[in-house]
Amino acid sequence: MGPVTHRTYFELGDDDRSALGEQVGRQRARVVDRLREVKRVVAVISGKGGVGKSFVTAALARSLVRREAQIGVLDADLQSPTVARLLGAAGPLHVTDDAVAPALGTDGVRVVSTDLLLDDGRPLTWRSGAGESHVWRGAAESSVLREFLADVAWGALDVLFIDMPPDAGRLTDLATLLPSKLAAIAVTIPSEESARSVHRALTAARDTGVPVVGIIENMSGYACGTCDTIGPLFTGDAGSRLSAAFDVPLLARIPFAPRGGGMTWLPGAVVDAVLHPGNGA
Amino acid sequence: MKFLCIDCDSQMTFDERQQPGDGTFTASFTCPRCGRRVAMLANPMETQLVSTLGVEIGGRTLDEQPLEFTRSAVAGRDDAFVDEHSLNASRAPRPSWSGDAEARLAKVPSFVRGMVKKIYSDYARERSIPEITPDVMDRAREELGLEGM
Numbered sequence: 461m462g463p464v465t466h467r468t469y470f471e472l473g474d475d476d477r478s479a480l481g482e483q484v485g486r487q488r489a490r491v492v493d494r495l496r497e498v499k500r501v502v503a504v505i506s507g508k509g510g511v512g513k514s515f516v517t518a519a520l521a522r523s524l525v526r527r528e529a530q531i532g533v534l535d536a537d538l539q540s541p542t543v544a545r546l547l548g549a550a551g552p553l554h555v556t557d558d559a560v561a562p563a564l565g566t567d568g569v570r571v572v573s574t575d576l577l578l579d580d581g582r583p584l585t586w587r588s589g590a591g592e593s594h595v596w597r598g599a600a601e602s603s604v605l606r607e608f609l610a611d612v613a614w615g616a617l618d619v620l621f622i623d624m625p626p627d628a629g630r631l632t633d634l635a636t637l638l639p640s641k642l643a644a645i646a647v648t649i650p651s652e653e654s655a656r657s658v659h660r661a662l663t664a665a666r667d668t669g670v671p672v673v674g675i676i677e678n679m680s681g682y683a684c685g686t687c688d689t690i691g692p693l694f695t696g697d698a699g700s701r702l703s704a705a706f707d708v709p710l711l712a713r714i715p716f717a718p719r720g721g722g723m724t725w726l727p728g729a730v731v732d733a734v735l736h737p738g739n740g741a
Numbered sequence: 742m743k744f745l746c747i748d749c750d751s752q753m754t755f756d757e758r759q760q761p762g763d764g765t766f767t768a769s770f771t772c773p774r775c776g777r778r779v780a781m782l783a784n785p786m787e788t789q790l791v792s793t794l795g796v797e798i799g800g801r802t803l804d805e806q807p808l809e810f811t812r813s814a815v816a817g818r819d820d821a822f823v824d825e826h827s828l829n830a831s832r833a834p835r836p837s838w839s840g841d842a843e844a845r846l847a848k849v850p851s852f853v854r855g856m857v858k859k860i861y862s863d864y865a866r867e868r869s870i871p872e873i874t875p876d877v878m879d880r881a882r883e884e885l886g887l888e889g890m
Contacts, residue, residue, distance in 0.1 A: 577817035
């Protein structure tokens with residue numbers, strides 16, 4: 461039997477009953493509908509782990525709540541969720557007809573995180589016995605992220621913070637789901653290594669068209685609890701260098717304060733920069 | 742995704758989707774001209790990939806439920822979610838049964854009567870219906886697809 465010539469997909473005039481493209485389109489429309497009352501979405505990015513990104517996300521959320529803003533936090537670090545605990549949020553999550561109510565943190569921050577779904581000490585795993593999970597795991601994580609956006613009753617928010625995982629690629633997923641409204645804040649520590657990783661994350665944001673509100677340098681010195689001074693902790697000036705390289709403001713330097721452990725309040729200028737971007741704060 | 746009957750040069754129509762429970766799925770198609778049927782058989786990994794995307798071959802028949810994929814796919818705490826309907830139903834007072842409704846329930850074979858009674862009771866509780874009558878039973882049968890109960 462020789463080669464068979466036949467019509468191709470676009471040459472067949474009848475509908476594609478599966479209409480997978482339309483199904484995906486409806487999923488994205490659901491995200492947009494759900495976030496209609498959310499004024500802005502701010503992804504907290506770093507490009508590397510261990511810089512205190514979740515700590516800074518929690519500090520941002522609580523600092524804005526003190527200004528009576530309505531704040532939500534979506535923990536997109538699905539594999540290593542920590543921000544729910546930092547905000548004092550706990551499950552279970554209540555399911556209604558068309559949405560899941562977010563958990564409430566101690567300050568009233570609305571929170572959703574895989575930390576609320578997983579057994580203590582257990583990693584994120586999937587029920588599927590399909591195997592070859594490397595093929596579909598990334599898509600599964602994207603679907604969870606999409607559902608956290610689309611199916612949680614976020615309500616009216618001034619800002620929805622998204623605590624991003626260390627890898628820069630997830631920001632692209634987010635930008636696909638939220639072509640408008642999305643901005644980013646980058647968190648770094650002063651070191652050269654951090655500067656290089658955060659540089660990549662900022663480049664990804666720029667390439668994806670996500671505007672960057674600014675940079676926060678965490679662990680920027682050591683705040684002595686007894687003599688009230690700030691001493692050196694890491695060498696380097698990543699915050700200043702990244703600020704200059706990407707022409708975005710260095711919003712704050714947060715010293716490491718072991719006794720402060722619970723909470724850091726961010727300066728009013730940072731709160732203003734997040735609530736009112738573009739005002740030169 | 743479209744299927745073409747090459748002999749007839751006709752686009753085949755989607756018939757049905759089946760998930761036999763072994764992690765695979767099947768979608769069958771028929772040629773509207775010659776009646777030839779074909780089945781597309783997906784292996785577990787392909788089935789998982791489609792499920793992961795939150796889409797359904799042949800189109801969705803039910804609206805997407807909140808966190809549908811997350812709740813079914815993430816292996817986590819049994820008590821991670823509380824269904825408000827179940828919660829409300831468990832808090833609501835137990836509905837009473839009218840004489841006519843009880844007489845009708847008595848006609849249900851005894852080995853499934855308890856289950857059927859619970860289905861009607863849950864239906865009434867979830868809708869705050871204080872008394873189950875034959876009308877309520879008819880409505881429940883229609884809405885829940887309980888033919889023969």
